[in-house]
Amino acid sequence: MRxxxxxxxxxxxxxxxxxxxxxxxxxxxxxxITLAAKIISREVNKxxxxxxxxxxxxxxxxxxxxxxxxxxxxxxxxxxxxxxGHLCMMISEESDTVIEIPPDKPSGKYxxxxxxxxxxxxxxxxxxxxxxxxxxxxxxxxxEPTEEDVLQPGRELAAAGYVIYGSSTMLVYSTGHxxxxxxxxxxxxxxxxxxxxxxxxxxxxxYSVNEGNYSDWDDNLKRYIKSLxxxxxxxxxxxxxxxxxxxxxxxxxxxxxxxxxxxxxxxxNPNGKLRLLYEAIPLAYVxxxxxxxxxxxxxxxxxxKPDSLHQKVxxxxxxxxxxxxxxKYFKGxx
Ligand code: P6P
Numbered sequence: 001m002r003x004x005x006x007x008x009x010x011x012x013x014x015x016x017x018x019x020x021x022x023x024x025x026x027x028x029x030x031x032x033i034t035l036a037a038k039i040i041s042r043e044v045n046k047x048x049x050x051x052x053x054x055x056x057x058x059x060x061x062x063x064x065x066x067x068x069x070x071x072x073x074x075x076x077x078x079x080x081x082x083x084x085g086h087l088c089m090m091i092s093e094e095s096d097t098v099i100e101i102p103p104d105k106p107s108g109k110y111x112x113x114x115x116x117x118x119x120x121x122x123x124x125x126x127x128x129x130x131x132x133x134x135x136x137x138x139x140x141x142x143x144e145p146t147e148e149d150v151l152q153p154g155r156e157l158a159a160a161g162y163v164i165y166g167s168s169t170m171l172v173y174s175t176g177h178x179x180x181x182x183x184x185x186x187x188x189x190x191x192x193x194x195x196x197x198x199x200x201x202x203x204x205x206x207y208s209v210n211e212g213n214y215s216d217w218d219d220n221l222k223r224y225i226k227s228l229x230x231x232x233x234x235x236x237x238x239x240x241x242x243x244x245x246x247x248x249x250x251x252x253x254x255x256x257x258x259x260x261x262x263x264x265x266x267x268x269n270p271n272g273k274l275r276l277l278y279e280a281i282p283l284a285y286v287x288x289x290x291x292x293x294x295x296x297x298x299x300x301x302x303x304x305k306p307d308s309l310h311q312k313v314x315x316x317x318x319x320x321x322x323x324x325x326x327x328k329y330f331k332g333x334x
Pocket of ligand 1: 118119120121210245246247248273
């Protein structure tokens with residue numbers, strides 16, 4: 001018997017119906033994310049065919065060359081949400097300041113924090129890339145959001161998720177009631193429920209880290225990685241190293257299979273490379289909802305209060321037992 005086909009729109013509606021007080025605003029945001037994902041997916045999947053590759057010649061706030069697809073994805077998110085009436089503010093990796101809703105546009109009570117296209121350095125090599133998003137509620141009562149609204153810790157998230165543009169396009173999200181994955185069927189333009197209630201294994205057999213930075217690692221990190229490659233317990237097999245260099249792709253694989261991803265701080269980059277607000281926090285929310293864990297090596301990512309929009313944070317994320325073991329090495333307990 002063919003299983004019932006559930007579109008993401010139906011799934012969002014089913015979730016909304018569990019809350020009689022729901023206004024539908026939240027569902028509207030998730031549906032707008034779905035639309036943005038479909039539009040970006042269409043362009044990403046033909047990037048090799050049209051003159052959209054290459055560089056805009058511009059650079060983003062971090063001094064990184066901005067590829068045309070980055071620009072395109074940023075514009076899709078901003079244009080989709082500017083008219084939605086759901087948001088009072090947006091925060092994006094591609095914008096050095098907050099993105100306010102123009103006074104002539106309708107505004108709402110939510111804040112969208114997003115990385116429109118992460119891993120863009122991989123675009124020309126046809127490696128999987130992704131969009132990452134987190135949705136916060138405005139806490140202040142006025143029409144204008146305050147800095148406190150913008151710099152909320154991840155435990156305040158209302159929802160978070162990501163889109164992976166790979167061999168297929170998948171949208172994975174959580175509203176605090178489990179993690180669910182939807183695969184885009186381009187022939188009908190619908191995201192269909194393909195991974196209901198994703199649970200990440202408590203312990204994995206994969207570790208993901210850029211070992212090219214080994215010489216800058218501290219001794220505790222070196223000991224931890226060595227413990228994975230050369231396990232002391234006789235019957236234990238070494239972990240496999242898998243590293244794509246595209247955060248969403250590495251995270252998604254480990255979420256499904258189990259394992260640990262690290263982008264740690266080191267001698268050259270004490271806070272690592274990844275951004276707290278729109279990379280670490282949304283993925284930490286998703287992994288915890290799937291039964292995993294995420295920390296900066298000492299503190300739970302979702303408990304970190306951001307100080308600034310683009311602050312970096314060391315990230316250790318994945319299977320709960322692996323993350324806890326890693327933290328013990330970092331603290332010198334193991
Ligand atoms: P490295 C891609 O540029 C990115 O921002 C993430 O997607 C990825 O996890 C990381 O950088 C890879 O960085 O230094 O290992 O190349």
